[in-house]
Amino acid sequence: MKISKVLSLCTLSATVLFGANNVVDHVKQNGIKAIPNSNYELLKIIDDPKDPITDAKVELGKKLYFDPRMSKSSLISCNTCHNLALGGTDGVSAAIGHGWTANPHHLNSPTVYNAAFFKAQFWDGRSPHLADQAQGPVQAGPEMAAPPKLVEERINSIPEYIEEFKAAYGDNVKIDFAKITSTIAIFEKTLVTPSKFDDFLNGNNNALSKAEKEGLEVFLDKGCAACHNGIALGGTMQPFQVAGKYKFAQVGDFKGDKNGMVKTPTLRNITETAPYFHNGAIWSLKDAIKEMGSTQLGIAITDAESAKIETFLKTLKGRKPAISYPQLPESTAKTPVPDAKL
Ligand code: HEC
Ligand code: HEC
Structure with missing residues (x-):
């Protein structure tokens, strides 16, 4: 009696297990x-050994992601359209950027959460990875409208940023447009849910x-x-x-x-x-x-x-990484001033 009860329990749990495996296998x-x-295992997928994810880069990339001075007007940050409190999007049909201009192709802002797993970036897939991708919106007229030179001038005019770049990449770091945007991309890689x-x-x-x-x-x-x-x-x-x-x-x-x-x-x-x-x-x-x-x-x-x-x-619906809103370093007398004109 006892044995058969045990046996039947075994079959039961075997079917339960088998059932579960079936769905997972499917x-x-x-x-x-x-x-x-x-x-x-996660790092094996998202990390690049040539430019590895470190706490210093992530923290700096986060600041740049939230920093509206990355835009010509100094009003628009990555977070304006990819709002991390709103699922990484802006909740409007077509993205609105510099000078309240809607995306000329009526394109919707995709989420940045889990973008590290995408094989292609942008709706037409024109960008292969996040570091390359991040250069686009900063310059794009209807988005942040900032020429690379302006972004480089803004960031290099702020000593605290220079210190943070040195801490992240070493004293010889060249803080150019590619470095600034690839640092943002490293922060984006951590947006896994x-x-x-x-x-x-x-x-x-x-x-x-x-x-x-x-x-x-x-x-x-x-x-x-x-x-x-x-x-x-x-x-x-x-x-x-x-x-x-x-x-x-x-x-x-x-x-x-x-x-x-x-x-x-x-x-x-x-x-x-x-x-x-x-x-x-x-x-x-x-x-x-x-x-x-x-x-x-x-x-x-x-x-x-x-x-x-x-x-x-x-x-x-995933568990979002806890992100503390950063305090951004102050502008200086040398920092190019905002230009909100079209
Ligand atoms: C042949 C490929 C293909 C199949 C099959 C497919 N999808 Fe899609 N799905 C796409 C593409 C491509 C888009 C984006 C289309 C666009 O916006 O132009 C999309 C968009 C979506 C969206 C909107 C997402 C967003 O953020 O805008 C949802 C939701 C979705 N699919 C769910 C589904 C579901 C559910 C099914 C099955 C019933 C399905 N898809 C089948 C390729 C596919
Ligand atoms: C004005 C709103 C706006 C701003 C500001 C903006 N983006 Fe976007 N982003 C978009 C839109 C719209 C697209 C889709 C454009 C396309 O496909 O041509 C996009 C695409 C992306 C993608 C590709 C995701 C995918 O699924 O293909 C990533 C990643 C991204 N943006 C990150 C950023 C980063 C990083 C910044 C800051 C440097 C930024 N964006 C600033 C609106 C914006």
């Missing part, structure tokens, strides 16, 4: 990966509820992971309007890269990053999911299925 077969839970979905993939079967696992299965069965895969569940170039025309294609003039490919947005923290799509034309996540069915998969996704997928997508 996820992995679809090319989706967890954010590693060991720092060592593991969620309960990662806890689940990393072995905690109870991290997801039954409904969340069911939503995950619907997500996989519909074929969403064909493009939303990897650690970011996005971040690669994929064809767009594969099966049907995007309902708001007429908003802005963005057509993808030269082959019509578009950078697949990450689905991590997706509940925090509305509005959706390259032109920020869709505000509800439910509608975004249904639009993916018609444009990318050629299927009609019902309200009930969309709700299930949404239940899964909510599990991708």
Whole structure:
């Protein structure tokens, strides 16, 4: 009697385990990966041994990220459009930058959280990595509108910044535009947000509820992971309007890269990053999911299925790194003054 009870318990836990493994295996077969839970494994993915992540660089990069003096007007920082308190975005359809100018292609600000995992940066994927990427917005007219020379002058006019660059890179550091922007990129690499979905993939079967696992299965069965895969569940170039025309294609003039490919947005923290799509034309996540069915998969996704997928997508809301708002070093008499004119 006792033995058979033990045996039946064993079978029970075996099925539970087997069931869990099945879902995890299914996820992995679809090319989706967890954010590693060991720092060592994570660094293997995001760190560059030629310019390694150190506390001094991260702290300095954070200051520059929050410093509006990186812009011509001295009013706009990276955090203006990639607000770390708002899921790394600005919450408006088209980004608004220098002189209250909207992005000329009506492009929406993507999140910077987990951008270290993307294979391509920008909606048309024109930038391969974060250090290169960060040079773009500082100079772009409708964003921060600051020529490299102005940024170099501003930073080099502030002795405290010079000291911090020396502490981070050694006394011979040349504080040029490339160094300033690559330091910001090192800070961005730390913006990684593991969620309960990662806890689940990393072995905690109870991290997801039954409904969340069911939503995950619907997500996989519909074929969403064909493009939303990897650690970011996005971040690669994929064809767009594969099966049907995007309902708001007429908003802005963005057509993808030269082959019509578009950078697949990450689905991590997706509940925090509305509005959706390259032109920020869709505000509800439910509608975004249904639009993916018609444009990318050629299927009609019902309200009930969309709700299930949404239940899964909510599990991708991650734990944000604690970021203390930095005190920035003071300008000096030599610091070029703000210029807010167009
Ligand atoms: C005026 C708003 C604005 C400012 C300021 C701004 N960005 Fe962006 N950022 C955008 C928009 C819009 C895009 C997409 C542009 C495109 O694809 O052509 C973008 C793209 C990015 C991306 C690519 C992410 C992806 O998923 O492709 C990263 C990373 C990024 N910005 C970081 C930064 C950093 C670092 C700064 C400060 C140096 C900065 N941004 C300043 C609006 C802004
Ligand atoms: C063939 C590739 C592909 C498939 C399949 C696919 N997506 Fe996408 N997804 C994309 C691309 C590319 C975009 C960006 C399109 C744009 O904005 O121009 C996108 C955008 C999204 C967005 C908006 C994200 C944002 O931040 O703007 C959501 C949400 C989304 N997809 C969810 C899904 C779901 C759920 C499925 C399955 C029902 C799915 N996708 C299937 C490639 C794909």
